[in-house]
Amino acid sequence: MIAYTTSRDAITHEVVFRRCPDCQEHNIVREDDFVCVLCGSDLPETWNVDPTA
Numbered sequence: 001m002i003a004y005t006t007s008r009d010a011i012t013h014e015v016v017f018r019r020c021p022d023c024q025e026h027n028i029v030r031e032d033d034f035v036c037v038l039c040g041s042d043l044p045e046t047w048n049v050d051p052t053a
Helices: none
Strands: 016-019 026-029
Touching: none
Parallel strands: none
Antiparallel strands: 016 026
């Protein structure tokens, strides 16, 4: 289920996304563990999911 909101004040949990530089899979970073769940590569700590990047 996906919940949508139009108010930034309504967001209760920040979700951190990173793209794996090796397999290009999108990942959700959990508990500050910057490791790809598919291939095990290290994920960058800076944002890299922008489709124009």
